[in-house]
Amino acid sequence: RKRKIRGVLFTHGHLDHIGATPYILPKLGDPPIYTMRLTAALIEKRLEEFNLKGRSRMHILDKDDVLTLGAFTVRMFRLNHNIPDCIGFSIKTPTTHVVYTTDWKFDHTPVDEKPAEFHKIAKLGGEGVDLLLSDSTNADEPGYTLSEKELGEKLEAIVKSVQGRIIFATFSSLVSRIQQAVNAAVKHDRKVVVTGRSMVDTVEIAHNLGYLNIPKKTVITAESSKRLPDSKVLILTTGSQGEEAAALARIARQEHKSISIKPGDTVVISASPIPGNERAVAAVMNDLTRQGAHVLYQKILDVHSSGHGRQEDLKLMISLTRPKYFMPIHGEHYLCVAHAELAMSIGMKKENIFVMDNGSVVEIKPTGARVMQDKIPTGQIFVDGLGVGDIGEVVLRDRQVMAKDGMVVIIMTVDRRTGKIVNSLDIISRGFVYMKGSEDLIREVKHEVRKVVETQNHKPHEPNWAYLRNQIRDQVGEFLFQRTERRPMILPVIIEV
Ligand SMILES: [Zn+2]
Ligand SMILES: [Zn+2]
Numbered sequence: 001r002k003r004k005i006r007g008v009l010f011t012h013g014h015l016d017h018i019g020a021t022p023y024i025l026p027k028l029g030d031p032p033i034y035t036m037r038l039t040a041a042l043i044e045k046r047l048e049e050f051n052l053k054g055r056s057r058m059h060i061l062d063k064d065d066v067l068t069l070g071a072f073t074v075r076m077f078r079l080n081h082n083i084p085d086c087i088g089f090s091i092k093t094p095t096t097h098v099v100y101t102t103d104w105k106f107d108h109t110p111v112d113e114k115p116a117e118f119h120k121i122a123k124l125g126g127e128g129v130d131l132l133l134s135d136s137t138n139a140d141e142p143g144y145t146l147s148e149k150e151l152g153e154k155l156e157a158i159v160k161s162v163q164g165r166i167i168f169a170t171f172s173s174l175v176s177r178i179q180q181a182v183n184a185a186v187k188h189d190r191k192v193v194v195t196g197r198s199m200v201d202t203v204e205i206a207h208n209l210g211y212l213n214i215p216k217k218t219v220i221t222a223e224s225s226k227r228l229p230d231s232k233v234l235i236l237t238t239g240s241q242g243e244e245a246a247a248l249a250r251i252a253r254q255e256h257k258s259i260s261i262k263p264g265d266t267v268v269i270s271a272s273p274i275p276g277n278e279r280a281v282a283a284v285m286n287d288l289t290r291q292g293a294h295v296l297y298q299k300i301l302d303v304h305s306s307g308h309g310r311q312e313d314l315k316l317m318i319s320l321t322r323p324k325y326f327m328p329i330h331g332e333h334y335l336c337v338a339h340a341e342l343a344m345s346i347g348m349k350k351e352n353i354f355v356m357d358n359g360s361v362v363e364i365k366p367t368g369a370r371v372m373q374d375k376i377p378t379g380q381i382f383v384d385g386l387g388v389g390d391i392g393e394v395v396l397r398d399r400q401v402m403a404k405d406g407m408v409v410i411i412m413t414v415d416r417r418t419g420k421i422v423n424s425l426d427i428i429s430r431g432f433v434y435m436k437g438s439e440d441l442i443r444e445v446k447h448e449v450r451k452v453v454e455t456q457n458h459k460p461h462e463p464n465w466a467y468l469r470n471q472i473r474d475q476v477g478e479f480l481f482q483r484t485e486r487r488p489m490i491l492p493v494i495i496e497v
Helices: 021-027 037-049 118-127 148-161 175-187 197-208 247-252 278-290 303-307 311-321 333-345 393-405 439-455 465-484
Strands: 033-035 058-060 066-069 072-078 087-092 097-100 129-135 166-169 191-195 233-237 266-269 294-297 323-329 362-365 368-371 407-414 421-430 489-496
Touching (some): 021 037, 033 037, 037 058, 037 197, 072 118, 118 129, 118 311, 129 311, 148 175, 166 247, 175 233, 191 197, 197 233, 233 247, 278 294, 311 323, 323 362, 393 407, 393 489, 407 439, 407 465, 439 465
Parallel strands (some): 033 058, 097 129, 166 233, 166 266, 407 489
Antiparallel strands (some): 066 072, 072 087, 087 097
16 A cells, blocks of 8 residues: 555644654655645654654645645645644545645634635635534634734733743743743843753744744843843743653752752743643642742643634634535544534534544545445554554553552472472562561462462473463462452462472
8 A cells, every 4th residue: 555655744743743753654655745844844853853854755835835646636725723834735536525624723813824714715615525624622612712812912911920030831832832932021021041852942943944033132041041130031941741851840850950940930831731641730830839939820821722723613614614524533532522513503414424433434425425334443552662562452451550559479499290389489579568567468478379389280291380370370369359459460480390
């Protein structure tokens, strides 16, 4: 199939859309990439980190280009999001017209680019759209999404009201938010310190390409900021999700090489935690406040609430494109269902809406559309250290068991002829019980193990060690559960002599 791939199209530079490129492109035979300039630069940076730069040919698109890729004709239309150069695609096959909106919102007053191209979208609708795929992230939020301009004003009001230093934490990929922070800093006469590797990279890439407007002498080093009054400094940092290695967490733990918290600092966290990160964020906030910082937690400036269209925007997209079929995408299943209901509320028929799972296939023909029986295999691939996908379910389950209840290693020497334990029996516990103080329990475990070994039906000529190990694992496991209500991983090691 590799030879059939004419190219890969990218809509925008957020990590959930480009992060896997270093893993996927080589598997697809390094196909050419088609995308806008900023996205291209961010992808190249990503590929460079994996020593893959230059393997795929990079084609930089103009938003008015018409691309011919094999039998497909592809056109672009600009959308708003919270990173510049976000585009949707109109893809025409010999029989079908598909419109793919990626993450998007409509913004009449965006911060760093032009409004979405309503006229093009409406024109596509006029040509007849067979299938629309649209962003469901905010399908349960009523109304319209706030414009970046309003968000910028909110941010500026914060910067204006603060006396001491401001430490502003956000995602490095939120170029629009970074621009707003810089604007607010410049307006209120603050210099900007940029910290965190990905933040430094993004600011450099976006600034060099002209996507970030930063007046000369605005950005200074952390060292030189120490010579300025606190009211003249804004520090831009990564780590709004409490990520352990990010600059904000290092600042909070007092491990950052050039920035430390002092009383009077205000930390603005411009994103609400992605589910699962709440505790990490709370830990960082605890450390910051303990050192005297004031922490402002800005849900309103959050990525999710601000970068994606809400119900009224979503309805407008459907009305403009007037698709025959509709597929809500990019969101939890319940949000895709909410999006489907919105479509029905403005007149789409239920049978023309496809709420799909990853890997499901819908076939669209001039005569109709249907969901196929066969699925494309999908799933998650775990990237662990240098390994990609080499850690399977079993290893992950082991890690979970060990993390939850620890492990117990039972080491014994068994005589091959008699099937009896020679010498003593060693028990090692890691993360299960503290050995000292649990002598009784350990003694009982040893007793259990001996019982299993002594009562086995040992055949000197064909000893079945695997069976014995399983028996020990089961019975000792059961015994420990009775006694402690914990299920540590049990690893019997048999040395035969
Ligand atoms: Zn995005
Ligand atoms: Zn996304």
